[in-house]
Amino acid sequence: MAERFRGHCDGPFALYGAYASFYTGKTRSYLRKKGIPFVERLPSHPRFREEVSPAARSKRIPILETPEGHVIQDTTAIFDYLERRFPDPPALPSTPRQRLAAYLVDLVASEGLKVAWHYRWNFKEPNLHFVTREFGRSFKPRGSDELLDHYGNVVAAQMDGHRPRLGITPELYPVMEEIYFDILDTLEAHFTETPYLFGGLPSVGDFGLMGPLFAHLGRDPWPLHLMQKRAPRVFRWVEHMNTPEIQSPEFWDTPMSYLADDEVPDTVVRLIRMFCQDNTPIFQATAGLYHAWMEARPDLPAGSLISDVDEDQPNLGPITTSLRGHRITAGSPAHALWVLQRTLDWLAALPPDDRAAADALAASCGATDLLSVTLARPLTRIGNRLAVA
Ligand SMILES: N[C@@H](CCC(=O)N[C@@H](CS)C(=O)NCC(=O)O)C(=O)O
Known part of the structure; x- marks a missing residue:
């Protein structure tokens, strides 16, 4: 299907999402930088409720509707689909070190950055008024303040319900705070010299970072204030990631391509090392629960869903791990294993020289343990549900 339309399309795509949404931020930025024509619609749009969401069997956002009327939920699936259809400019570097680094940044930024939730929901005084009105506006775009508050409070209560799953006591x-500031400081140093993670062209690593760094950290009043004060270059990167131009005025002479010689800048290595230190225990523990779950069901036929209750992104149970020397008990995100799996599959298929280069980069980033996670059986997604392949 994707090949037939490679590089062109007959009408705009529709992005169903919201400005306050983590995963919509990542996708909007991707569509703009790729020059893919699209219109944006809220989840309160009648078409979303009547056609798009039922067809996707998902209430999550974003959902992309193609000009031919296909619907795709999940940013990883959306990017995979669009990269095939619109290969130019690429969002994935073709060289092994840069591609692995881009995958790793996207993995953790999309699946592991609890700081985004924390800075939205644990700073109620500066944030809540803005955030509830924003949520309210997704439901009643032209509603009165009273209506926005009413609907916003309903969503706010739902999001606050994620507290136990996140485990941020x-x-x-x-x-x-330490994690947020480390990310800001590392990226602030990086964006002094380089417009995007790997040079003059954004990659899935950059788009992955837009999830947390735009919708929550770069837009909600308190973390936005901290970002502007502590890391103005990061703020400018966020701002520029939402424009269609690839070249920014600060980097007018940087070629719009990835860095030569498969270079991964030290600042990106530092970012990934931090990401891996903080998140590898969660992936390992989640894989452990997945294995226990498999062992209890030795004869599962391929295509069996992971959730018995039709959850699209099920939790496999609580896990207790260590985060920067502190105990944390949180949910185990099976969906994150599926996202990790595609990097593992890509690594496994590399020719020996490329594999050696990728392994050396992984070692320098402290990513070897994360990339040694194995899955008892591969995961897949069927009808937007996680399943055993
Ligand atoms: N894995 C999905 C996650 C999408 C997702 O969770 N989106 C949030 C909004 S940013 C949502 O719809 N949440 C609804 C809920 O948690 O029920 C993706 O990458 O698109």
């Missing part, structure tokens, strides 16, 4: 608040 007050003892972990200083750790969240």
Whole structure:
């Protein structure tokens, strides 16, 4: 299907999402930088409720509707589909070190950055008024303040319900601050010299970072204030990631291509090392629960869903791990294993020289343990549900 339309299309795509949404931010930025024509619609749009969401069997956003009327939920699936259809400019570097680094940044930024939730929901005084009105506006775009507050509060209560799954207890608040500031400081240093993670062209690593760094951290009042104060270059990167131009005025003479010689800048290595230190235990523990789940069901036929209750992104149970020396008990995101799996599959298929280059980069980033996670059986997605392949 994708090949037939390679590089062109007859009408705009529709992106169903919201400005306050983590995963919509990543996708909007991708569509703009790729020059893919699209219109944006809210989940309150009648077509979303009546056609798009039922067809996708998902209430999550974003959902992309193609000009031919196909619907895709899940940013990884959306990007995979669009990269085949619109290969130019690429969002994936073709060389092994840069591609592995881009995958790793996207993996953790999309699946592991609890700081985004923390800075939205644990700073109620500066944030809540803005955030509830934003959520309210997704439901009643032209509603009165009263209506926005009413609907916004319903969603806010739902999002606050994710608290146990995230496991951010007050003892972990200083750790969240440390993580946010480490990310800001590392990227601030990076964007002094380089417009995007790997040179003059954004990659899935950049788009992955737009999830947390735009919708929550770069837009909600309190974390936005911190970003502008501490890391103005990061703020400018966020701003520029939402424009269709690839070249920014600050980097007018940087070629719009990935860095030569498969270079991965030290700052990106540093970012990935931090990401892996903080997140590898969660992936390992989640894989452990997945294996236990498999062992309890030795004869599962291919295509069996992971959730018995039709959850699209099921939790496999609580896990207790260590985060920067503190205990944290949180949910185990099976969906994140599926996202990790595609990097593992890509690595496994590399020719020996490329594999050696990727392994050496992984070692320098502290990613070897994360990339040694194995899955008892491969995961797949069927009808937007996680399943055993
Ligand atoms: N894996 C999905 C996650 C999408 C997702 O969780 N989106 C959030 C909004 S940013 C959502 O719709 N949440 C609804 C919910 O948690 O029920 C993706 O990459 O698109």
